[in-house]
Structure formats: structure tokens, C-alpha cells
Amino acid sequence: MSATAPPPRLALRHITKRYPSVVANDDVSLSVAPGEIHAVLGENGAGKSTLMKIIYGAVKPDSGEMLFEGRPFFAKNPRDARSHGISMVFQHFSLFDTLSVAENIWLGLDQSIRLDQVREQIAATAEKFGLPLEADRPVHTLSVGERQRVEIMRSLLTQPKLLILDEPTSVLTPQAVDKLFATLRQLAASGCSILYISHKLDEIRSLCTNCTVLRGGRVTGKVDPREESNASLSRLMIGAEPPLLLHRDAKLGAVALDVKQLTLKSDAMFGTNLDHISLHVREGEIVGIAGVSGNGQQELLAALSGENPRAPSQSVQLFGADIASAPPNRRRSLGLFFVPEERLGRGAVPVHSLAMNNLLTRHHELASRNALAWVSPARSRSLAKDIIARFNVKAGGDSAAAKSLSGGNLQKYIVGREISAKPKVLIVAQPTWGVDVGAAAQIRAELLKLRDEGCAVLVVSEELEELFELCDRMHVIAKGKLSPSIATRDASVELIGEWMSGLWTTSVAAESTTA
DSSP states (O other): OOOOOOSSSEEEOOOOOEEEEEEEEEEEEEOOOTTTTEEEETTSSSSHHHHHHHHHSSOOOSSSEEEEEEEOEEEEEEHHHTTEEEEOSSSOOOTTTBBBBHHHHTTOTTSOOHHHHHHHHHHHHHHHHTOOOOOTTTTTGGHHHHHHHHHHHHHHHTTTSEEEESSSSTTTOOHHHHEEEHHHHHHHHHHOOOEEEOOOHHHHEEEEEEEEEEEETTOOOOOOOOOOOOHHHHHHHHHSSSOOOOHHHHHHHOOEEEEEEEOHHHHHHHHOOOOEEEEEETOOOOEEEEEEETTSHHHHHHHTTSOOOOOOOOSEEEEEEEOOOOOOHHHHHHHEEEEESSSTTTBBTTTTTTHHHOOOOOOOOTTTTTTTTBOOOOHHHHHHHHHHTTTTSSSOOOOOOOSSSSSOOOOHHHHHHHHTTTTTTEEETTTTOOHHHHHHHHHHHHHHHHHTTOEEEEESSSOOOOHHOSSSEEEEEEEEEEEEOGGGOOOOHHHHHHTTTOOHHHHHTTTTTTO
């Protein structure tokens, strides 16, 4: 007599979740076996994150059934989910800024474990899986990539039966992604089931053995991604293949942004000091900065955007004018606009409407033309509607709160808000973080269009594919130092990967450097 097959680790049957302006999940069913790595694929706003939050107990469904290891189960809350062996790494992080890395991880573990034991586990796991973390560092000093490592570490230490990963590699380097995938395969081989959300089709085809595709909250396909192409997966996800980018040769103008020997001590205890940073960006070109998260990107962006006005005199210049100590408003008035890596909190106020969020960077042009210069609500709403339409943002209108949008749609809105300001210089951090393939292609096309119109664009990204697709030249930042620039056509993933470890030499790099 043959042995009975074990039940699925997770089975969802006819899950439906409605919100006032949208049906996020509409009669969704899927099944995940023990030891299976199962992808959930869909465009921004397709309902992926809502479905994962239902499994994790953060959202209650309106109808449907969930079985965990063959038994009916709905988690009352995330703590209940964790007690049953379900762990989740969110796309938008759930960390306490004022606590340390170890304290944040400790909150998600069995409280019988001492904090010093947690520190030891962090050190051992970091070394094993290639996720470097400083256990006593306050979370508010971490970059986005480093915060993502904290979330991943916290999940790994719970030894989950079901691990949910929402865009886990969006700000990881290729080397870190390879190590993470090795970790996930080890977990799956030991019996852990993994639900994997990503917009990176190559990753899904490489890692996952099954894939459920969502579009508009409904299941539109169930496939083995190993037997699909990027084009076929894209058609299932968005109904079409993403358009090819048209990258013309750069027509260089004057030097717009010029950074000269910028040396700046970080004002954070665990920050990275900037060490003689020099770069320039001309009108009509896109320059990229690659690097492992936490190597000075935050500090450099703060100095360039005006968030940190402590840069030495003449070290940051805009069209020849010294802006090293100028505040953000002054820089915007001169034509420099900025897209931060943090969508909620820096790029947008979560509880404010999209129209109100326009005031963060566009308030001067939205003011009524009278002596009081009050902001015109009608103009702000009109601008919000224009951005929503132009960038195909899925939102409940201009009055929708920023926090109500999916991560990808909020990213499109923030990028659209800054691009539509017609900047002379645009600095963008992680332009397509957590954005689906169609939306990523649109954002990149808009950046190329802006560059072709004469704007100087500086892109800071941890996605090498993005930098190779967008940039005319690239630098690498490592431990607060900046490599020489190299023409993208002369660069390779392997070379940039080496430079990320600080292994560049001026003599070798200069052979491929463009002025």
C-alpha cells in the first residue's frame, strides 16, 4: 500500500478582499507544497502584497478559506502567524527606527532568547549567508538595502515552515542575490516552503519551480517558470511585452553638476564618511553610481540634495555656482530636483493625499498669484491628475492617500512628480525599486527622454541591469570613496562587481574613462 502524499504546506481557496475603491483579491486560489519555491507574479496593484498580508495575518479576507498543513487556519495577527511557522519579509519595512538591529530582530523571536544570544545568532547567520549587519547599529542610520537585510535576517532566525518574500532582492547586489538564492535553495531542501514575489523575471525563472500570475486581483495563469521566457511571463503579467528602450548617443552640453573633492564626515554614529568624492554630470547625459548599500550612498545623496548642507564651500557646484551649503528649496529654484530612495517618509507623507504631497517639492509653482502666495488646491489637484494619467498610476484619484498606493504605483507617482517639474538636473535614487517590468520600462524611458531634452541625470542604483540600460557613464562607490568613471559600453558586470569591493586602480580604470 502506497504512502499517502503529505498535504500542501499552504492552500488558499477562493480568497476575496475588497476595499472601497478596488477589489484587491478576487476569488484567488493557489497551493504551495513542502519544500517548494513558488512565485507570485503580477504588475503593480495586481493584489500580490494584499494576498501575502492575508496569509501573514496582517489583513483579514472578506471570504475564502486557507489551509495550513492540511488544517483550516487564518492567522489572527502576525504574531499568531509566526507562532505557526509563517514568516514574511515586507517590501515596505516593519522596523522600529529608534531600536538597534539586534533589538528589532529580537522582537520577532521567542522572547525566552536573551539579547546577547540574538547578537551571536546574527553574527553567525550573517557570515553563513553573506548578509553583513552590525547588531548594535540603530535602524534609523541604515540605508534601504541594509534595512532589507535586517528583515531577511529576522525571518531566517525564526526557522520558518513558510517564508514569504516580497521583492527581497530589489536593493541587493548580484553577489548578494546569488548568496540569498543559495540560502533559499538550502531552506527549500530542508522542507521550508517559500512564496516569492518579484518583478525580476530572470530571478523567477532561475529560482522558482511554480508560478501563479495575478492581474487585476484575479489569477490569470499558473505555469512552470522554468519552461517560460521573459516575454511569455510578461504577457501573462501585463498583457504585453515591455517596450524596448531607445538609447541614442549622448549630445553633451555644459557641466551641470560638479562635485570637487567632497570630503564629509557622517553625522551618524555608524554612517560612512565621504572621502574626496569627485564627479561631474553634463547636460544631456545620464551618469550612474553603483555600489553595495551602506557604502556612502546616503551621505552623498544628502550632500547633493541639500538635506545635509555641511559640505565644504565650492565642493558642490550647480552650473558653476556654489550650492554646498544651500538648502533644498534653493537648489530646486536653480533647477535641481531629487527622488529619494525612501518612498514613504521622505518621498511622500503617507497620510496625505497625492495632491497634497505635490507641495513637498512643487509648492512654488502651485502658489496663487497674489501677495499672500497661498497654494492653489485646484492647481495641486490638476497636477496630481496629470501625473496619474501620464505615468499610468493606479490610484483612487488625486485625493487618495499616498499610503493607499502599492509600492510600485507610489514610486511612479514620485518619479513623475519630479520629472514633470522639467528639472535641469535630476538626482534619482533607486528609480525602479519594486516596480513591475512595464512600469520600469516607462520610468526608464522617461529618464532617457529627459536626458535627450538636455537634462543632466544622476542615477544611484543597486540594480546593475538598470544602470547598464540607462547610463552613458558609471562610477562605483565603496567605503565612501568613488571610482573613476567608465563608459558603460566599456564596462561589464564582472568589472563593476569587482569595483564594488573597492578593487579599482586609477591607471586601469582611466583607460576606459570618458571625460
